[in-house]
Amino acid sequence: MSEVEALREAVDRAMRAALEAQAREAQARGLSLEASDRERGAEEREKRRARGELDAADLRAAWLAWLSGHIPAEDATAIVDDAIQPTDAVRHVRRWLRRAGERFVVLSGGVGTGKTVAACAAARQVAKDPRDAALIRAPALARYLDPWRHEREHGERAGRVDHAILIVDDLGTERLDDGRFLAALEELVDRRLAGSPRRTIITTNLDAEHAIERVGGRIASRWRGHGRVIHVRGEDLRLGGPQ
Template identity: 30%
Template sequence: MNRDIHNIIIREYERRQKKAADIAQQHKEEIYSKIPRLQEIDNQINQLGIKYNKLILMAKGDAAELSLELTNRIEQLNKEKNCLLEINGINIEYLKPQYQCIKCSDTGYMYDSGEYKHCSCYKQQMISHLFSVSNISYAGHECFENFNELIYPDEVNPDKYGIPISPRENINNIKEKCLEFTKNIDNPNQKNLFFSGRTGVGKTFLSFCIARELLNQGRTVLYLSAPMLFDTITEYKMKAFKDDNFNDDKYQSIFSVELLIIDDLGTEALSDARYAELLNILNTRQTRDFESACKTIISTNMGAKKLFELYSERVVSRINGLFDRLLLAGKDIRSLK
């Protein structure tokens, strides 16, 4: 995914540079028509450079003397040019390409401490594109800064909430685990996350908080509801069956993206084939996680008992072994807003 986004960004830089050069050329032609001498000066400067380069290459004359002569002549021409511009009230910047990023001149790279590095504008473009392919809104409000534990009850009531501590203490513990998850995503020993709990207790919100944190770090993320996940797989298989060369980036991302979020597990149409697909996803991603970050978050409204009833023993076994199971409890947050 990152390679494809990189190519998109490079094409965007090429577009920006061409646009800046075209506008600068339009400005030059506009000024040349008003002050023909400026065009003559620019042509002379270009011709001088070519002339002296040829003389140096042909070893006709002392290179240092030729270079000094060239520098002096160009300096004289530039003085005349600047004088003409000043007399006519024209800023010399008007004739130069105006790039969107003055730090890298729309190349995406900067020379810093003896090496070329990505400019901050490149990193920002990368983040914007990562959001666009993640199914998560760039302008969304779901982030840890907006996390509010006060909307969770502070009372301890195991019969009511199904946990031995208050929902507020519980959600604070879960938040810490989520933050730890974002910090340790590259660690193969960091388990995946499995959020469960009734509707409206913040499972999707926390998933998006984690996703936004990682996206802002330049990580790849893909959010899919369970029905959307299996529809994507089914559509890919149908098209691939008809066309051996068919390729789908979103399908490939399911197995390779640094964070895959499967929301509302259990709302998809259930079948043995889909159990096998889910098991394949979990196994493939777990194998890749030993080489590079390949974590998964699953959320569901189902309790442990229902999970065992609906899914095969192998699927449940993988979830139990690979995931840190976190139960969210409390009132429906949406009803409190």
């Protein structure tokens, strides 16, 4: 090999080495930037969580968890995916939500007509996240509003009723013998009407006449003065047959 050829080969090796070094450096910078972006994203998520905010993925997961605690998983998924079936109950609730001045609605109708699902769909529409929504089964209402018993059983403050939307589910399944339920329901109605506007949904398998008879004229008049009682029609969605 001549001296010129040897020099040319040495230059080629040096250039290849320099190019490889540049490529490694660029890759390292890219990885570093990617890692930095990930770190910044994680920091932003932590800041949002510290402020009590949820990002889109967290919010979807939170709603799925909340909804699945009250209705079948497939209905919960349909609600968060905005694919809920437009049942008679859903249509009634959507119309009610458009009436800004109405604070209460009682959904009366047969078993399996989608009342609770419609109420839960409304909760997602009204509340910014599940922490501002509540669903209380009617038999548990008096216990929920009893501060000593609730704290003893659950280790948390009882009786919060300032949610943007609150659902009392399955009126008519509670016991009336000691009057505690009616006292709790009247307290709930009064507290929900006080202060800033909040939405309240009550579901029942009783017909409207029997639901009003069960709660008494005073409570029923508050419902009617600030909302409406709606009879939900339709087939039993769980059984696929008529009511």
